[in-house]
Amino acid sequence: MSTEIHGPPPNAHAQEEMPFAIVRGEPLSMPPKDLYIPPDALEVFLEAFEGPLDLLLYLIKRQNLDILDIPIAEITRQYMGYIDLMKDLRLELAAEYLVMAAMLAEIKSRMLLPRPASADEEEDPRAELVRRLQEYERFKKAALDIDALPRVERDIFPVAAEPPPMERKPKLPDVELTELLLAFREVLRRAEMFSHHHIQREPLSVRERMSQVLEALNEAPFVEFQKLFTPEEGRRGVVVTFLAVLEMLKGHLIDLVQQEPYAPIYVSLAGKAPDDELYENILETDF
Amino acid sequence: MDPDLLKRIIEGALLAANRPLSIDQLERLFDGDQHPERAAIRAALKALGEDCESRGYELKEVASGYRFQVRETVAPWVSRLWEEKPPRYTRALLETLALIAYRQPITRAEIEEIRGVAVSTHIVRTLSEREWIRVVGHRDVPGRPALFGTTRQFLDYFNLQSLDDLPTLAELRDLDKMHPELDFNGPDEGDSSAPEAAEEDSLPAAETDEAGEGEASDTVVELPRTPDGRTLQ
Amino acid sequence: MDPDLLKRIIEGALLAANRPLSIDQLERLFDGDQHPERAAIRAALKALGEDCESRGYELKEVASGYRFQVRETVAPWVSRLWEEKPPRYTRALLETLALIAYRQPITRAEIEEIRGVAVSTHIVRTLSEREWIRVVGHRDVPGRPALFGTTRQFLDYFNLQSLDDLPTLAELRDLDKMHPELDFNGPDEGDSSAPEAAEEDSLPAAETDEAGEGEASDTVVELPRTPDGRTLQ
Numbered sequence: 001m002s003t004e005i006h007g008p009p010p011n012a013h014a015q016e017e018m019p020f021a022i023v024r025g026e027p028l029s030m031p032p033k034d035l036y037i038p039p040d041a042l043e044v045f046l047e048a049f050e051g052p053l054d055l056l057l058y059l060i061k062r063q064n065l066d067i068l069d070i071p072i073a074e075i076t077r078q079y080m081g082y083i084d085l086m087k088d089l090r091l092e093l094a095a096e097y098l099v100m101a102a103m104l105a106e107i108k109s110r111m112l113l114p115r116p117a118s119a120d121e122e123e124d125p126r127a128e129l130v131r132r133l134q135e136y137e138r139f140k141k142a143a144l145d146i147d148a149l150p151r152v153e154r155d156i157f158p159v160a161a162e163p164p165p166m167e168r169k170p171k172l173p174d175v176e177l178t179e180l181l182l183a184f185r186e187v188l189r190r191a192e193m194f195s196h197h198h199i200q201r202e203p204l205s206v207r208e209r210m211s212q213v214l215e216a217l218n219e220a221p222f223v224e225f226q227k228l229f230t231p232e233e234g235r236r237g238v239v240v241t242f243l244a245v246l247e248m249l250k251g252h253l254i255d256l257v258q259q260e261p262y263a264p265i266y267v268s269l270a271g272k273a274p275d276d277e278l279y280e281n282i283l284e285t286d287f
Numbered sequence: 288m289d290p291d292l293l294k295r296i297i298e299g300a301l302l303a304a305n306r307p308l309s310i311d312q313l314e315r316l317f318d319g320d321q322h323p324e325r326a327a328i329r330a331a332l333k334a335l336g337e338d339c340e341s342r343g344y345e346l347k348e349v350a351s352g353y354r355f356q357v358r359e360t361v362a363p364w365v366s367r368l369w370e371e372k373p374p375r376y377t378r379a380l381l382e383t384l385a386l387i388a389y390r391q392p393i394t395r396a397e398i399e400e401i402r403g404v405a406v407s408t409h410i411v412r413t414l415s416e417r418e419w420i421r422v423v424g425h426r427d428v429p430g431r432p433a434l435f436g437t438t439r440q441f442l443d444y445f446n447l448q449s450l451d452d453l454p455t456l457a458e459l460r461d462l463d464k465m466h467p468e469l470d471f472n473g474p475d476e477g478d479s480s481a482p483e484a485a486e487e488d489s490l491p492a493a494e495t496d497e498a499g500e501g502e503a504s505d506t507v508v509e510l511p512r513t514p515d516g517r518t519l520q
Numbered sequence: 521m522d523p524d525l526l527k528r529i530i531e532g533a534l535l536a537a538n539r540p541l542s543i544d545q546l547e548r549l550f551d552g553d554q555h556p557e558r559a560a561i562r563a564a565l566k567a568l569g570e571d572c573e574s575r576g577y578e579l580k581e582v583a584s585g586y587r588f589q590v591r592e593t594v595a596p597w598v599s600r601l602w603e604e605k606p607p608r609y610t611r612a613l614l615e616t617l618a619l620i621a622y623r624q625p626i627t628r629a630e631i632e633e634i635r636g637v638a639v640s641t642h643i644v645r646t647l648s649e650r651e652w653i654r655v656v657g658h659r660d661v662p663g664r665p666a667l668f669g670t671t672r673q674f675l676d677y678f679n680l681q682s683l684d685d686l687p688t689l690a691e692l693r694d695l696d697k698m699h700p701e702l703d704f705n706g707p708d709e710g711d712s713s714a715p716e717a718a719e720e721d722s723l724p725a726a727e728t729d730e731a732g733e734g735e736a737s738d739t740v741v742e743l744p745r746t747p748d749g750r751t752l753q
Contacts, residue, residue, distance in 0.1 A: 211436030270427030
């Protein structure tokens with residue numbers, strides 16, 4: 001930062017520092033050196049500004065300056081004062097504030113340069129800044145306007161009455177079997193399970209039987225192996241059941257328990273096999 | 288307080304509250320000095336009830352207080368507000384259902400493994416509430432995850448006698464070529480025909496043999512399983 | 521249909537719906553043969569509005585349709601029904617919302633350009649969750665940034681029928697009137713006259729268009745845009 005920025009203010013009017021805080025009604029322009037200021041408090045102060053444009057607007061309004069005629073050197077000095085204060089206090093300064101500082105410094109240096117005779121065509125170096133300040137200011141105002149609109153929850157209370165008693169059966173989605181099959185095909189495609197070229201008929205009845213056996217085991221924890229089979233189903237039915245049992249054994253769904261050779265085989269849910277004592281009891285009650 | 292203003296305040300409050308209000312709660316709307324007598328509140332409520340006699344709603348006293356309720360006489364029209372088009376199930380739900388149908392009994396983790404994405408609890412709940420799936424057991428691995436299977440209602444809804452009526456994987460590949468109505472019970476559908484008829488009959492020897500050796504995986508397109516019982520992709 | 525019944529049905533529906541209903545939605549309450557003319561529905565709405573003139577609520581048309589709401593005169597009492605204070609919104613959120621409302625469709629980068637600070641994700645999320653804004657498209661520049669616009673719910677919430685009802689944007693003053701900076705000592709002459717006064721001026725009709733698409737009025741200084749849709753410094 002150049003010394004000029006920190007230099008003495010050119011006139012008394014601008015000498016009024018922005019109050020850093022109001023303490024018991026007294027404006028405090030600089031934090032007392034011997035006073036510890038909790039960083040949190042400064043963050044609150046910094047949060048009062050929505051950004052560098054907001055801070056600049058504040059500095060301009062504060063002194064009743066015309067936005068179209070900003071005394072750039074003075075405003076820059078004050079702006080840098082704030083930036084330095086924030087830096088001294090080791091506040092984490094949003095990068096946008098520093099970008100603005102650079103922009104101000106650049107405008108100031110361009111203002112110092114002698115202007116060419118054809119100054120009419122050349123834009124005032126402040127023009128872009130003024131545009132942005134104006135543009136920001138109108139939306140700052142628009143935000144306040146929106147905030148002032150009557151709104152639901154605060155000023156507007158929509159009303160409602162209890163709906164009349166009526167039959168309201170929620171409709172459940174309809175599904176076509178085709179949809180289901182297409183969905184499944186899509187999963188298989190994604191899982192690349194169509195790689196087998198000679199897929200035979202998958203006996204889904206085995207899987208169905210697995211569910212049925214599991215259900216039976218949920219009702220009675222131990223079922224004699226033979227009782228799983230229904231001879232009336234014919235040979236195919238028996239095979240299906242047998243395949244289902246093997247499949248479930250493989251998948252750790254069930255356990256087969258046989259106390260000794262030639263003793264009855266029991267089927268139980270996996271992990272729930274009876275210990276020896278219980279097994280004895282079952283044998284006793286069953287036979 | 289002006290009885291008319293009191294009436295308007297109570298009317299506005301009852302309509303805005305979205306729940307019944309007791310006389311106590313109505314009383315609390317007023318500051319100390321404006322505080323109307325309870326009798327005045329009661330009178331206002333009575334007047335409000337009479338005011339809306341020819342209107343689309345009425346004042347009702349229920350257990351927790353007073354509320355306005357739309358009249359039953361207009362219910363046939365008003366109920367149309369809730370008559371939405373039946374919603375549609377998501378692709379994720381249909382895929383989950385299909386996997387349970389074809390690969391049952393199957394755990395959620397296995398479904399996720401195949402689909403490559405998590406199965407939301409919502410989907411499982413929706414399918415269970417619809418009674419299309421249910422827990423048929425638990426796999427004996429750490430956590431004892433639930434095993435899902437389809438129900439009788441599932442078969443009924445899709446007009447299937449048994450799961451065997453579902454097309455085979457091979458048929459699925461040719462789904463596009465199949466008859467749009469997917470008349471699986473038709474006699475010209477090759478493999479998918481006849482399962483019921485065949486059910487009672489003896490099976491061709493070859494298939495029985497395979498079954499006898501317990502080599503289900505030759506005829507079943509089996510997903511390889513890891514030792515912990517989960518299915519690999 | 522009997523106009524009285526029609527009135528009662530519409531009244532009941534508006535009260536039961538708990539959201540604004542459009543004329544289209546009201547029409548759909550009726551079956552084909554009973555179908556009232558739209559003119560009849562409008563007439564019924566008008567009559568309903570008049571009927572409740574002396575009551576605690578009024579009929580209001582907002583962006584997504586008609587709703588009954590508590591009359592302003594009794595709102596101070598009714599608001600006591602809720603113990604918690606209505607939500608307050610930060611300046612950052614309101615400024616972002618204002619930019620989206622007046623400048624839609626607009627990208628986040630454009631909002632940041634005008635506000636001079638980053639727009640927090642939190643704000644965008646809050647506005648989206650309240651359903652006040654939504655993504656209406658993407659700008660066809662690298663990165664395809666989302667374009668935000670406001671919703672009908674936004675207008676409903678702020679008791680508005682359309683974006684035209686938003687307060688007029690403040691006017692921008694012409695840069696040609698910029699004073700040459702003769703010295704750095706700040707304002708000479710009477711420059712320090714309150715800039716606010718000028719800002720509050722009522723706007724010419726052309727300025728109202730600014731909220732929408734209409735650009736290029738002489739009084740509006742438009743920032744040049746680069747191909748990527750950002751505003752040049």
